[in-house]
Amino acid sequence: MLRRACLVVFSVVGSIAALAAQQPPGGFVPIEQLPPSEQLPSAPLLVAAYVFVWLALMVYVWSVWRRLGRVEAELRALEQKTRK
Amino acid sequence: MTKRYFVPLLVVTAAMFAYAPILIANAPYESTMGLVQKIFYFHVPSWFAMFTAVFICGIQSAIYLFRGRAASDRVAAAAGELAVVFGLLGLVTGPLWGRKSWGVWWQWDARLTIALLLELTFIAYLLVRKYGGPGSEKLAAAVGIFGMANVPFLYMSVNIWRTIHPPTSVVPTLPAGMPGPFWFSVAAFMLLLTILMTLRVRLEQQRAALDELYLALEE
Numbered sequence: 001m002l003r004r005a006c007l008v009v010f011s012v013v014g015s016i017a018a019l020a021a022q023q024p025p026g027g028f029v030p031i032e033q034l035p036p037s038e039q040l041p042s043a044p045l046l047v048a049a050y051v052f053v054w055l056a057l058m059v060y061v062w063s064v065w066r067r068l069g070r071v072e073a074e075l076r077a078l079e080q081k082t083r084k
Numbered sequence: 085m086t087k088r089y090f091v092p093l094l095v096v097t098a099a100m101f102a103y104a105p106i107l108i109a110n111a112p113y114e115s116t117m118g119l120v121q122k123i124f125y126f127h128v129p130s131w132f133a134m135f136t137a138v139f140i141c142g143i144q145s146a147i148y149l150f151r152g153r154a155a156s157d158r159v160a161a162a163a164g165e166l167a168v169v170f171g172l173l174g175l176v177t178g179p180l181w182g183r184k185s186w187g188v189w190w191q192w193d194a195r196l197t198i199a200l201l202l203e204l205t206f207i208a209y210l211l212v213r214k215y216g217g218p219g220s221e222k223l224a225a226a227v228g229i230f231g232m233a234n235v236p237f238l239y240m241s242v243n244i245w246r247t248i249h250p251p252t253s254v255v256p257t258l259p260a261g262m263p264g265p266f267w268f269s270v271a272a273f274m275l276l277l278t279i280l281m282t283l284r285v286r287l288e289q290q291r292a293a294l295d296e297l298y299l300a301l302e303e
Contacts, residue, residue: 042119045184049123049177050105053130056176057276060169064283071290078297 129273142232145225162284
């Protein structure tokens with residue numbers, strides 16, 4: 001009888017403890033309800049991504065243009081030298 | 085032929101890149117990520133351009149390695165450099181998007197790690213070509229083929245392993261209003277890749293001509 005009563009008490013206490021563990025913590029606030037100071041703004045990340053893409057492509061085009069200009073100038077100079 | 089189409093292609097690409105931000109700004113907001121999701125319109129096309137450059141590099145490297153065609157090696161060198169450039173765009177824009185939508189800049193999961201490895205493989209390709217000494221073109225060609233073999237693993241990684249990156253089913257199932265700006269951006273990036281490839285191959289051709297001239301002078 002005593003064993004059965006203990007089993008019931010343990011089962012009830014265990015179930016309540018498990019249920020309590022599943023409750024969301026008291027301090028939970030959905031991200032949309034956070035004050036603006038605690039939210040991560042999207043605009044700077046978006047602007048940074050687009051600025052990086054444009055800048056990187058411009059730097060690369062400039063780099064290819066410069067290398068091509070240098071090689072073509074060297075080629076012209078060498079061709080003139082060989083003609084002489 | 086190439087000269088005839090280069091300027092019109094350049095004008096069309098510049099116009100598309102100027103118009104793309106307007107289209108993207110008017111595209112609908114994604115319900116959970118909001119504004120930051122608009123990085124998608126440059127991030128994914130960067131990877132499309134990178135994969136194309138990687139395939140060009142790998143295929144041309146194989147042709148050079150097995151048939152010894154020097155022109156293929158020049159095309160592979162140009163494509164290898166462009167793979168690094170477009171890969172860098174993808175690797176920088178991805179974490180900027182991830183910081184907001186995942187809460188972290190980077191995660192060492194299968195997709196992100198393989199993407200980084202692919203970028204490093206093509207940086208290695210360029211380093212081998214530049215500092216490998218005589219005969220390094222053949223070693224670089226093998227690296228290029230190895231890099232190309234990584235692409236299917238990178239593409240399928242999100243469907244095979246558990247990652248925080250969205251799966252490949254995102255693009256075919258885009259909501260109404262998003263496919264237009266997205267495919268427009270893809271077309272702009274592909275045209276840009278074509279223009280940069282043309283310029284970069286021309287640089288390799290001129291370098292080869294310069295080398296031949298120096299050799300002729302020495303003889």
